[in-house]
Amino acid sequence: MLNAGSSSIKFSLFRGAEGEPALDCKGQIEGIGLKPRFSARDAEGRRLAERELAAEDQTDHRAAFEILADWLDAHLQGAPLRGVGHRVVHGGPDFAAPVAVDPALLARLEALVPLAPLHQPHNLAGIRAVQARHPALPQVACFDTAFHRSHPELADRFALPDWLYREGVRRYGFHGLSYESIAAALPEEIAGGRVVVAHLGNGASMCALEAGRSVDSSMAFTALDGIPMGTRPGALDPGVLLYLIGEKGYDYKDLERLLYKESGLLGVSGLSSDLRDLEAGDAPDEARLAIELFVYRIGRELGALAAVLGGLDALVFTAGIGENAKDIRARVCRGAAWLGIALDEEVNAAGGPRISRPDSPASAWVIPTEEEKTIAKHTAAVLSEAGAGAA
Numbered sequence: 001m002l003n004a005g006s007s008s009i010k011f012s013l014f015r016g017a018e019g020e021p022a023l024d025c026k027g028q029i030e031g032i033g034l035k036p037r038f039s040a041r042d043a044e045g046r047r048l049a050e051r052e053l054a055a056e057d058q059t060d061h062r063a064a065f066e067i068l069a070d071w072l073d074a075h076l077q078g079a080p081l082r083g084v085g086h087r088v089v090h091g092g093p094d095f096a097a098p099v100a101v102d103p104a105l106l107a108r109l110e111a112l113v114p115l116a117p118l119h120q121p122h123n124l125a126g127i128r129a130v131q132a133r134h135p136a137l138p139q140v141a142c143f144d145t146a147f148h149r150s151h152p153e154l155a156d157r158f159a160l161p162d163w164l165y166r167e168g169v170r171r172y173g174f175h176g177l178s179y180e181s182i183a184a185a186l187p188e189e190i191a192g193g194r195v196v197v198a199h200l201g202n203g204a205s206m207c208a209l210e211a212g213r214s215v216d217s218s219m220a221f222t223a224l225d226g227i228p229m230g231t232r233p234g235a236l237d238p239g240v241l242l243y244l245i246g247e248k249g250y251d252y253k254d255l256e257r258l259l260y261k262e263s264g265l266l267g268v269s270g271l272s273s274d275l276r277d278l279e280a281g282d283a284p285d286e287a288r289l290a291i292e293l294f295v296y297r298i299g300r301e302l303g304a305l306a307a308v309l310g311g312l313d314a315l316v317f318t319a320g321i322g323e324n325a326k327d328i329r330a331r332v333c334r335g336a337a338w339l340g341i342a343l344d345e346e347v348n349a350a351g352g353p354r355i356s357r358p359d360s361p362a363s364a365w366v367i368p369t370e371e372e373k374t375i376a377k378h379t380a381a382v383l384s385e386a387g388a389g390a391a
Helices: 061-076 103-110 120-133 146-150 162-166 176-185 238-248 252-261 264-269 285-309 319-324 326-335 345-350 371-385
Strands: 002-004 008-015 022-030 037-042 047-052 084-088 139-143 194-199 205-210 213-217 314-318 363-366
Touching: 002 120, 002 371, 008 061, 008 371, 022 047, 022 061, 022 371, 037 061, 061 120, 084 120, 084 371, 103 120, 120 139, 139 176, 139 371, 146 176, 146 213, 176 194, 176 205, 176 213, 176 314, 176 371, 194 285, 194 319, 205 285, 213 285, 238 252, 264 285, 285 326, 314 319, 314 326, 319 326, 326 345, 326 363
Parallel strands: 002 084, 084 139, 194 314, 314 363
Antiparallel strands: 002 008, 008 022, 022 037, 037 047, 194 205, 205 213
């Protein structure tokens, strides 16, 4: 499984063709083009490799993939790869399930780059890098938007002219592979109910699940909407953009840089996009403001999604911040007392999995996301249907 981001390539290697894929190892090359570093660990978390890469040897994603491919060849010791699954952020209105990669698919996904400029180009670069090294190796594209194709049309509509909707200007939703993973892992007592999942990380969104199906989400046409993120603003009055264009002379590139790289926690704090830096004891007042805004907007979105569901049976936290930032979870849960969530402070500090009191009318949980395993399952299924074996 490959997940190519703007400055990193994450990978996971799974073995087994049927049922539950078994994780063999996982790792990443991060800091591409800056201070590249390669690391890999086995399924038990033991270190297999960890080293700094010389900057001159690691300047782009293709070079990064070559370093990763060389390591995987040595690790596999001659055992062949059966296929590669990729996280692809945007599948547009047409893809509601994973599909095998071919030239026609790549062309269609290339057309979606303007809708996900921070992610889509690198997702596609990973596919092309595999093609260049292993032309005959089957590849599968797994879409972050696909899980949300179960939305009712009403949830995906903007109040814009109909011809724009028919051309694909609609609310898509993202982080779908994460939400699909969580939907499959929900405890039986809430699996059939009204659940809001908060995927909180450098990229952050929220999703309303009803009986395990996505019915609405905070992200929309692009991965900019909803709650604030590390460097993205979340929901924004479009009039702000008109003002920046008309009064401040911003052009397309200026807006793209502002919205994708200079806003969110970084923009408000002026310090960092990393919540851990903002929570440091000596952080300035602006850092605390960024955290308070993050929590406030999560609470507002939670209320909106609970309204869509007609009530709330459970709130689930996942991803890097959701799984590890106990203070953020506590603030959100305290603010959601009106929805029936009664936090168990001690259990929350210990990380859960259930962090609400036994008598809480609505429960709260911490459930780790397993996007990589979801991609592995989809890849195995697609390759099996195609008669190519499994990943």
